[in-house]
Amino acid sequence: MSIPLGDGSVILAGLQKNSFIDFPGKISAVLFTTGCNFVCPYCHNADLARGEYPTRIESAQVIDFLKSRINMLEGVVITGGEPTLDSGIFDLCGSIKSLGYPLKLDTNGSRPDVLGRLLQQGLVDFIAMDIKAPLNRYGPFSPNPKIHERLTASIRIIMDSTCGYEFRTTCAAPFVNAPAVETIARTIEGAACYVLQPFNRRAACLDPEFNRRQDPTLFPDEMIRLKALAAPFVRHCIIR
């Protein structure tokens, strides 16, 4: 887990100074929090998820960096790990927003209370929420048997907000197939944007056996089929 400081600041595991792909349409800096309450077998950020990432950066250092790049960067992304687990997230978002940066938050959707508070306080401009599988099939991802209730609440909070947002599914077998994508798309019916992400088999995973047991990659023609299934339920559906 990431380590909240007494003054509400956050110790971050990493800072990517420039990204062209993490915040739609913006050149952004990306901040990585550590620790996650999910155990997705295909997680590419295993050290971050376990809270074992070797580097630590105090949020005050990151704020100094962001101050120095005000005329160069167009936004900031906070990702993880799971950023909503850290009680310092409100102060961190507030500090970033006070510099005038649009802020994007990546989340697994497990903390609807935190998302609601961040939105209520106007501390985020864009939320990207992962939907790993149909909400009643989260056993491989979360130890919480009632996680579907939290995920449903997060989806509602996000879709009812005025914030920019997207829902994202990593398309990895055996968790994601045509019926799964159709079920997810029905769950988020009317959503502004649904992103289907192909699984990248070359990356190391949280479960080291995951890649070895079977090839989880879906072929491009399968991805196109999934998109065709999901598209009628949402306003915009893309493969990224």
Ligand code: SF4
């Ligand atoms: S992929 Fe899963 S385990 Fe990894 S950081 Fe995201 S939610 Fe956590």
